Amino acid sequence: MRNNTIKQYLLIGLILFLALTVGMHLFTFFPGLLGAVTFYVLLRQPYFKLTVIHQWKKAPTALLFIFSAIIVFVLPIVGILQILIPKFNALIENKDRLTNTINNLATRLLAISPQFRINQQQLMNIAEKITGEVPGILGATANMLTNALLAFFILYFMLVDGRKMEQSIQKYIPLQPENIDNIWEATRTMVVSNAVGIPILAASQAAVAILGYLIFGIDEYILWGILTGVASLVPLIGCMIIWGPLVVYLFSTGHTGAAIGLSIYSFVITGGIDNVLRFTILKRLGDVHPIVTALGIIVGIPIFGFMGFIFGPLLISYLLLLIKVYRAEFAPNFGNTGPQ
Numbered sequence: 001m002r003n004n005t006i007k008q009y010l011l012i013g014l015i016l017f018l019a020l021t022v023g024m025h026l027f028t029f030f031p032g033l034l035g036a037v038t039f040y041v042l043l044r045q046p047y048f049k050l051t052v053i054h055q056w057k058k059a060p061t062a063l064l065f066i067f068s069a070i071i072v073f074v075l076p077i078v079g080i081l082q083i084l085i086p087k088f089n090a091l092i093e094n095k096d097r098l099t100n101t102i103n104n105l106a107t108r109l110l111a112i113s114p115q116f117r118i119n120q121q122q123l124m125n126i127a128e129k130i131t132g133e134v135p136g137i138l139g140a141t142a143n144m145l146t147n148a149l150l151a152f153f154i155l156y157f158m159l160v161d162g163r164k165m166e167q168s169i170q171k172y173i174p175l176q177p178e179n180i181d182n183i184w185e186a187t188r189t190m191v192v193s194n195a196v197g198i199p200i201l202a203a204s205q206a207a208v209a210i211l212g213y214l215i216f217g218i219d220e221y222i223l224w225g226i227l228t229g230v231a232s233l234v235p236l237i238g239c240m241i242i243w244g245p246l247v248v249y250l251f252s253t254g255h256t257g258a259a260i261g262l263s264i265y266s267f268v269i270t271g272g273i274d275n276v277l278r279f280t281i282l283k284r285l286g287d288v289h290p291i292v293t294a295l296g297i298i299v300g301i302p303i304f305g306f307m308g309f310i311f312g313p314l315l316i317s318y319l320l321l322l323i324k325v326y327r328a329e330f331a332p333n334f335g336n337t338g339p340q
Contacts, residue, residue, distance in 0.1 A: 031304045032150030034311055039069055039151065040158045041191040047159050062159040066152050074148055080226055179328050183321065190317040198293075198313070201277050202229040205239055209270050216262040217255065218246055232274060233293060239270055292316045 043065050050056040158165060173180055206229025213221035224242060231241040243266035250259035293313050300312015 029147060029150055031311060032147035033154060034314070035147060035151035036154035036158060038191050038195050038311075038314070039073075039155050040162070041188055042195060043069065043155075043159065044162060048162065058160045062156050065159065066155060069155075070152070083223060083226065175325065179325055182328065183325055186321050186324075187318075190314060190321070194311075194314045194317065198233060201274065202232055204273055204277055205229050205232040205270055208273050209239065209243065209266070212243075212262060212265045212270060213246070216250070216258045216265070218250075218262070228270065233297060238274065239266070243270065292320070 047061060047065055051058050051061055170177075170180055175183070206225045209228035210221055210225030213224050218224055224246060228239045228242040232239040234241065243262065247259045247263045247266070250256075250262060296311075296313030296316040297308065298312070299315060300308025302308070304311045
């Protein structure tokens with residue numbers, strides 16, 4: 001009995017060692033694997049409906065779904081990056097404009113009240129720190145094409161052999177059948193919430209913000225609108241990260257009326273649509289708690305780059321899900337250990 005226990009621990013140790021070794025070398029491609037799983041969860045039901053019920057051929061149908069996913073999900077992201085990267089590069093290279101804006105802001109605040117004394121060197125340090133982080137974030141998305149190709153390559157085989165794959169996974173997962181079903185249902189809800197709900201929220205606020213920036217005379221209103229949509233994923237302050245400095249910029253350049261108008265529009269309209277969507281469409285999809293979103297973004301951006309806004313919250317959600325599964329599987333009476 002003792003020898004069997006030792007063999008068991010040695011085998012577990014060997015499995016963990018090999019898994020860690022393989023994982024370390026393949027970690028760069030982890031976003032591709034996570035993307036394949038995400039697409040599979042989203043496409044699984046309609047794919048099986050066509051191939052099982054309507055008897056469509058598996059391989060051509062899988063290719064059709066992959067082509068559709070590229071058009072719907074990948075091309076918009078590529079288009080956004082094509083817009084953002086040149087603009088960010090121009091912002092980093094044109095520091096004179098940033099310096100003039102800071103000087104104008106300091107002058108106007110000082111004219112309003114002598115107490116508004118701004119240390120320009122501190123502001124410039126903050127600006128340089130922000131612009132210094134931009135290349136790192138964009139650089140993290142450089143391998144996006146490789147991971148996208150890997151995701152669709154894996155997705156093809158996941159769709160074609162989906163039934164066999166799911167049966168194999170069920171055999172290897174050492175959990176009770178009801179807990180496996182709970183994992184699948186929670187996974188589907190999380191994926192839909194993060195991969196569909198978050199882009200809907202970001203795109204809606206970006207569209208509203210673009211209109212507002214156009215009305216109040218903001219240069220590069222499309223760029224700033226897209227950034228506002230991305231920033232809307234950050235809880236509490238959200239899109240204020242973008243429109244707040246723009247209001248300050250308008251104020252510093254003498255456009256006081258436009259600054260007041262943009263601040264009201266952004267607070268009421270751009271910010272208000274967030275609440276409308278969260279209590280309507282996103283609530284039906286399975287609304288993600290703001291804390292999960294915040295922690296996910298902090299974790300996801302350094303790992304996945306731009307796609308961290310989606311995959312980061314998904315990782316946090318999986319962590320919480322696994323904790324629930326552990327309690328259901330191994331500690332069903334946890335919290336109820338008192339006298340009966």
